[in-house]
Amino acid sequence: MTIDPATGRSAAGIIRLLDLQPHPEGGFFRETFRDSAQDSAGRAVSTLIYFLLEEGQLSRWHRVDAAEVWHFYAGAPLELKTSQNGKETSVHRLGPNLFAGERPQFVVPAHYWQSAMSLGSWTLVGCSVAPGFEFSGFELAPPAWPFGPDEENRGGT
Template sequence: MTDHQAGPTSEHSANAVVEGLIEEWKMQPHPEGGWYREIHRSSQTVTRSDGAKRAGFTTILFLLKAGSTSRWHQVRHADEVWIHLQGAPLSLWDLPETGGEASRQILSLQQPVQVIPANHWQAARPEGPYSLVSCCVGPGFAFEDFTMLHELPQSEWPEGALTDLV
């Protein structure tokens, strides 16, 4: 992998880093926003408590550039671990499934790991030109377990979901 650790000094160079990462990792747009590429899907299968069979865990690279948002979404029946790899710090919001007050954590090289429990709502936004993270999901991610908040009727939105992240 090319070394992208040196922080960009201008918007032009930040865009070049983002475009380089997208090209180098062959990333594709993610429905929640940003860019991703799955880099591992466990060959081991597990059976969840609801009877569904999934890979033991999955891992993606996930890239958000300035001005983009990972909109409120939920991964049912699986915990998600966010790991900051490079770039600007990342704001990560966590909201219980039934609502309440959204908590915000800042992921950075100094505080690189945050866990979003199964069924919680989550959203993220970079605090600078771009943020590259890895997201590990266990049991493994499957799009049939994925819900975007904006696809639900507003009457079903949990209390506390910040509207600028929908």
């Protein structure tokens, strides 16, 4: 059981409390909002999820066909890596300590590759997607992708 030393809360407790389910990219999630307004193609204009990563879990390299805003909520800071072209990466830290370079939100542009991991026991974030998230617009990186989906291949510049 992973317990956050700062809060004394366990990831398992948060997962139960928020009714989170396993996500295909890793971690746990639950969609909390799907806008009833739709674009001209019939797609929700926005969606929102809770997303939790435990220590040692990764949000595997993936991309979506819409802009995604990551929001920090609780737990340890989160490392978010992005890559526009699959060759160079940028590293971003989400968290509450603004003076240590952490930020409470970060926007990943549509079609950018992204991967995340908790920098502690667990991290709870939210992800807003506009237009709304659809699994048909979600792509996991192949195993031979330059940075790979696992921790030892997180690579970057």
